[in-house]
Amino acid sequence: MRIVLGVAGGIAAYKAALVLRLLTESGHDVRVVPTRAALEFVGRATWEALSGHPVSTEVFEDVADVPHVRLGREAELVIVAPATADLLARATHGRADDLLTATLLTATCPVVMAPAMHTEMWQHAATRANVATLRERGVHVIEPDSGRLTGQDTGPGRLPEPEAIVAAALAAVDAGGACDLTGRRVVISAGGTREPLDPVRFLGNRSSGKQGVALARTAWARGAEVTLVGANLTVPAPAGVRVVEVGSALELRDAMRASAVEADVVVMAAAVADFRPAAHTAHKIKKQPDGTVPPLELVQNPDILAELTADRLRPGQVVVGFAAETGDDSGDVLHHGRAKAQRKGADLLAVNAVGEGVGFGTAENTVTLLDATGAEVGAASGSKDAVAHAIWDAVVDRLA
Numbered sequence: 001m002r003i004v005l006g007v008a009g010g011i012a013a014y015k016a017a018l019v020l021r022l023l024t025e026s027g028h029d030v031r032v033v034p035t036r037a038a039l040e041f042v043g044r045a046t047w048e049a050l051s052g053h054p055v056s057t058e059v060f061e062d063v064a065d066v067p068h069v070r071l072g073r074e075a076e077l078v079i080v081a082p083a084t085a086d087l088l089a090r091a092t093h094g095r096a097d098d099l100l101t102a103t104l105l106t107a108t109c110p111v112v113m114a115p116a117m118h119t120e121m122w123q124h125a126a127t128r129a130n131v132a133t134l135r136e137r138g139v140h141v142i143e144p145d146s147g148r149l150t151g152q153d154t155g156p157g158r159l160p161e162p163e164a165i166v167a168a169a170l171a172a173v174d175a176g177g178a179c180d181l182t183g184r185r186v187v188i189s190a191g192g193t194r195e196p197l198d199p200v201r202f203l204g205n206r207s208s209g210k211q212g213v214a215l216a217r218t219a220w221a222r223g224a225e226v227t228l229v230g231a232n233l234t235v236p237a238p239a240g241v242r243v244v245e246v247g248s249a250l251e252l253r254d255a256m257r258a259s260a261v262e263a264d265v266v267v268m269a270a271a272v273a274d275f276r277p278a279a280h281t282a283h284k285i286k287k288q289p290d291g292t293v294p295p296l297e298l299v300q301n302p303d304i305l306a307e308l309t310a311d312r313l314r315p316g317q318v319v320v321g322f323a324a325e326t327g328d329d330s331g332d333v334l335h336h337g338r339a340k341a342q343r344k345g346a347d348l349l350a351v352n353a354v355g356e357g358v359g360f361g362t363a364e365n366t367v368t369l370l371d372a373t374g375a376e377v378g379a380a381s382g383s384k385d386a387v388a389h390a391i392w393d394a395v396v397d398r399l400a
């Protein structure tokens with residue numbers, strides 16, 4: 001793939017060298033376009049040596065080749081990492097005062113920006129407005145990580161790790177330039193809840209969180225602003241999304257309800273424990289010398305999906321649930337799925353078969369999509385990203 005890697009003038013420019021390395025090692029042809037300020041941090045020789053191409057910052061270099069038009073037109077993907085507050089502002093206003101901003105104006109491919117700056121600059125109203133405008137136009141802006149910044153300060157503003165930036169950018173290309181969730185806010189729960197019994201033990205389940213993470217990655221790639229409520233995820237959250245970590249069903253419920261107030265789409269992909277221990281002790285439960293086994297009393301957890309469906313915390317919101325079924329003597333997977341669709345009332349229910357080695361933790365998935373009446377409205381099979389795209393297709397139909 002022909003990729004333009006734009007580098008703006010921030011200390012995180014050194015991490016862009018690793019982004020470049022990852023891209024070239026996967027066989028991509030990368031042209032690096034730094035800004036003048038970026039060269040203060042990492043010199044031209046580094047970019048030229050690692051990309052194997054000459055590097056310029058200005059539209060007046062190599063004029064016969066008209067690089068400010070050609071680079072953007074030919075690119076199949078543009079990544080800007082780091083994107084500074086100044087670069088975001090110039091891109092928002094359509095400035096073309098260097099080769100990078102000129103290239104952004106001529107690019108017709110997916111554009112992915114990974115901002116990095118001090119927390120105050122990231123949170124400033126001007127930057128917030130610029131990011132919102134860029135997202136409305138279909139630019140994929142990755143949320144910065146929180147953590148140690150240049151000096152002693154910590155907070156949101158750190159450039160995500162190079163692997164995460166590359167994965168997010170490739171997901172944007174995978175989405176085929178579809179930006180049909182641009183301007184939409186989605187909140188997705190993923191993983192499996194753990195219901196504490198004592199400080200060291202819990203009741204849990206086999207969910208890895210892979211399908212929910214795939215939904216978050218693909219929604220982001222299609223332009224959505226994504227909040228991922230992750231319960232004990234065993235896979236890393238994708239770059240670009242806001243992550244809220246939770247442990248138990250009750251914590252997951254609070255986090256989902258808080259985000260759902262602003263969401264256009266709510267997806268319950270987490271495996272929520274139906275029951276929790278009635279009490280959890282502050283101390284580790286000890287074996288009794290006489291061999292008495294302590295009783296385990298359970299109470300029922302709230303049905304978060306049913307509540308979200310009944311309450312519709314934002315008008316017009318589309319609510320999506322999953323039904324993990326095994327089938328039994330009283331009926332097969334789909335039979336139980338239909339009954340669940342009618343009981344839960346979600347706009348879409350993705351029914352899948354689960355069990356040991358099926359559904360949980362696997363790379364592939366097969367789902368049937370049902371509407372609130374239990375009627376079949378779609379089906380998907382393949383990678384969890386492919387299944388996620390099919391679910392977003394059905395969601396987009398409903399949002400329209």
Ligand code: CTP
Binds near residue numbers: 249270272274302
């Ligand atoms: N769910 C939920 N709250 C619960 C249990 C499940 O929100 N306490 C959600 C899940 O996230 C999923 C859907 O409900 O989107 C169906 O989950 P599933 O475990 O298949 O169904 P249950 O409601 O638990 O029904 P049952 O265990 O009887 O099959």
